[in-house]
Amino acid sequence: MATAKFEVSQFDGKIDFDMWSQKMKAILMQMKCAKALDDSWPEGLASNKKFEREEIAWSTIFLYLSDNMIREIGETTTASNLWAKLKAKYETKTTPNKCFLLKQFFSFKIDPAVDLEENLILLNSISDKYKDIKAALEYGREELIVDYITNALRNKALEIKAESIFLQRSMNVAID
Incomplete structure (x- = not known):
């Protein structure tokens, strides 16, 4: 199986959040950790697997944020918390x-x-x-x-x- 490389810009508050978030979701799906965005883990998933996927999701989102965004969002401990803060501030529908x-x-x-x-x-x-x-x-x-x-x-x-x-x-x- 070939691995694909994805180019996604860091979110800096200036680019389209809706487009960026869709790309991030796709990356997280590829990594099999998109469920961390809303804590909708399947029943029976071992807690160590859940913890591992949570860390991957959080760190992936975090690394795709600019330094200013990291300062603006503040400290978060879970991917769902980080995602919720970003959506609350930048999602155009709110x-x-x-x-x-x-x-x-x-x-x-x-x-x-x-x-x-x-x-x-x-x-x-x-x-x-x-x-x-x-x-x-x-x-x-x-x-x-x-x-x-x-x-x-x-x-x-x-x-x-x-x-x-x-x-x-x-x-x-x-x-x-």
Whole structure:
């Protein structure tokens, strides 16, 4: 049997959590320890096997997190606890995550590590379908942080995608 090598980026809070989490689940399934994410172990699994798989799952997730994420998540002892913290903070479907993104968006600050030109290019490159976000950024805040702009734009993109799917489904129902 050949072994496969997988390339998955470290999660740093800037990339798409939903996509990253799906890839992580696939890796954990390959390692036969995905059940650790929700503690849904099969009955009869020996406790030493469960413990071993739990350690593999936790360490795998941990190693695919950036240093900043590790600091942000804090100390965890189980894969399910680590996974739950990540989902609570970054999964796009949760209300707390939407509130977190809105809070980030409205407290946006220019990144002092990046020159002003790069910050302005980022604002000017925002397309017209995000014009409400662009207006809020241009006129609503004195300070901006690049991470907040990108998070707000990702959130808006997900809203647009959801609306598009809803419209497609509505049209399909109307046609039927």
